[in-house]
Amino acid sequence: MKANKILFILSILWGCFACTDGLEVIPENSVTFENYFKTEKDIETSLNALRDEFRSTCAFNANKTPIDLGFVHDTLSSTSAQKSFNWDASQFTPIYVDFFWNSHYAIICYANILLENIDKAEITQDRKDYYIGLAHFYRGFTYFRIAQKWGEAPLQTDSRDISKKAKSSVADILQFALDETNLAIKLLPLRDGLIDANGSQVTDKATPSKEIAQALKADLCAWKAAINNEPELWQEAINAANFVIDSCHYTLATDPEEVCTKVLPGGSDEGIFEIKFNYVEATRNPWTPMEEFVTFPIRPEDGRGDIKYCYARMFETTVDKMYPGHFEGMIAEGVYQGDKRRLAYFYDLDTIRKNAEWHALAEGYAYPYKFRKVQLGTTSWSQGKFECFACDHIIYRLADLILLRAECYARINKNDLATKDLNRIRERAYGNRSHDYNAATEGSDLRYIIFKEREKELLWEGKRWYDIVRNGYWKTELSKFHATQMTQQDVDNGALYMPVGYPAFNENSLMTQNKYWQARY
Structure with missing residues (x-):
């Protein structure tokens, strides 16, 4: 009572x-x-x-x-x-x-x-x-x-x-x-020292620990350093990120496919801070931007042609630019040499291209497939239909923190360390070191390269808006309005904040x- x-x-x-x-x-x-x-x-x-x-x-x-x-x-x-x-x-x-x-x-x-x-x-x-x-x-x-x-x-x-x-x-x-x-x-306490009121060890990733608080500090210090122009905080953000990245509790998933099948559903060794999915509270369950793109094959009730009715869509050509590599010409000794996030985050992209009927139905759009674990309806009117994603809400995961640290290193001109973190994520994406950062071919703006890597790695995970604002890329990475009509004075007056x-x-x-x-x- x-x-x-x-x-x-x-x-x-x-x-x-x-x-x-x-x-x-x-x-x-x-x-x-x-x-x-x-x-x-x-x-x-x-x-x-x-x-x-x-x-x-x-x-x-x-x-x-x-x-x-x-x-x-x-x-x-x-x-x-x-x-x-x-x-x-x-x-x-x-x-x-x-x-x-x-x-x-x-x-x-x-x-x-x-x-x-x-x-x-x-x-x-x-x-x-x-x-x-x-x-x-x-x-x-x-x-x-x-x-x-x-x-x-x-x-x-x-x-x-x-x-x-x-x-x-x-x-x-x-x-x-x-x-x-x-x-x-x-x-x-540290993660392995979390104890609840019953004296039992807490094993979920939703209960804040010292490591989770350090992840928050890394995020917060990076934001504060950029927004308030406090360069001394970049090193504080790095130190906080180091605490988490060097912890024995977190390891990167093996490849992008495992990110989709194990990390995003929740409870993996890559997840740092995440909120558990609970179907009983379906109306308050995790929301991800991919819900704006969701159609076949995620929705059992949708067909291949329903993609044109989605709230938001991406062209195959956009995916090609973000994640280089078609099957044709990208296989050496039976091993795919392209960005494997292309295969994991999107459904059968190259197979659909080779099937004229399927390709026509898709109308040039790619089918998002990054978040796959779903909750289907059980009532008479919703039986077997998509209701929501059944994934945990991941606030911080290890790849996110590694790339954030890379940005912080780039901010203080420790480019060798920034490149090392960038290449660590790329090595997982490609399965080898063939796409390590090369300033001669990619350009010398390492911070922007890291931003684009975060865009690719964390696609639909809710990070991009804050990455854009933190880096000041609103003129180039948002809409035509931002590029042509928004001014720095507008931003100083709070244009990038909500009313x-x-x-x-x-x-x-x-x-x-x-x-x-x-x-x-």
């Missing part, structure tokens, strides 16, 4: 978030919390409410828009999608739920409540430190996502503070997120809209 009451109280708090600006909450008092947070089970129950909100907010659809805007595509089926990619203001109005930050602040509130009440628990200090570390991790991660998506935002560090809040600077938000992450690193949703302005006269979007409403 006590656990249920805690969840009930937290649900009331969430109701307050939903109705106001995401900052006004019920202050702590003797009626609300006096009898709770006494045992470790109480703490774990409240933490589960936090994790549940984190799962649905930071891992899934609530972060969809910027991820969606970054995926590689050739054609789009909907007019609204075309408008979005061309930054039409009609698609970025604050009434859209994806621009509401309420759920992000709900995570922060849960973390604040836990930190404010943890001392009531009659548990050992080392167990308190563990839960404090988790709360700091989730708070740091969430503020990082807020800074990436909206830029300026209010800093809320105490659930009892119900005063109106003006937005803090991007620099301040990111610094707070980094401070929180450093506290998490200090307090969290703040209207609930943030309720009962908060200090709230202001981002300059770029304010000028368009």
Whole structure:
């Protein structure tokens, strides 16, 4: 009953978030919390409410828009999608739920409540430190996502503070997120030392450990170094990445096919931080940009010709450019010499080319096949039909971190080390060292080469938008609008951040809209 009451109280708090600006909450008092947070089970129950909100907010659809805007595509089926990619203001109005930050602040509130009440628990200090570390991790991660998506935002560090809040600077938000992450690193145990309230070892990859907090720090430091022009943070990002990459817990999958069949479904040795698929919560399960491309053969109900109706599509020729290598002329001694991601990430590309009927049905498009594990419907109307991908949501995996470290090395002109990391991923992609980086043939802009390698390796994994923004490639890697009409002043005014949703302005006269979007409403 006590656990249920805690969840009930937290649900009331969430109701307050939903109705106001995401900052006004019920202050702590003797009626609300006096009898709770006494045992470790109480703490774990409240933490589960936090994790549940984190799962649905930071891992899934609530972060969809910027991820969606970054995926590689050739054609789009909907007019609204075309408008979005061309930054039409009609698609970025604050009434859209994806621009509401309420759920992000709900995570922060849960973390604040836990930190404010943890001392009531009659548990050992080392167990308190563990839960404090988790709360700091989730708070740091969430503020990082807020800074990436909206830029300026209010800093809320105490659930009892119900005063109106003006937005803090991007620099301040990111610094707070980094401070929180450093506290998490200090307090969290290593992965093999994670123990739950029952005394059992935690083996899932969804529970933050010291390694996961270091992966977050690498990501955060790289973003902060680029966005705030703090070059000293590139080395900090490298150091954090080193901690994870050098860990005995993580190894690269053997080849791209294994990435598709073992890594992306979840639980592999390459996965670092991932959220578990749970069919019971199908409406809140992992979303990947590949859902915008999904058709035959992923959808059993679709035929080969249905690809032309997809939300988004890629031409075979685009795939050819990204992943060099046809079967013909690419086989030596019976071994395929091209980029094996071409074979793994796309369905039977070369076989379809050789079959005139199949090729005609595809109309020049490639069938995406990277994410393959799916959940099919079981009800009478959905029996055997595609419902969602049944893969875990992978926030960080080893290949991602290796290529991020490569970028950081390139930023500080340690090109030999950057090249070593780049070639490590290419060696897996090709199965040999035949495509090691060569400045004479590929050009000397190593950072851009690494960006394009991340684009290929992490296709449809939700990284590209943030890679573009971090590297400042918005003029060359996004739409015609960005190339011809967006200016650096627009970007300085917040054009690459999302507009703040209207609930943030309720009962908060200090709230202001981002300059770029304010000028368009």
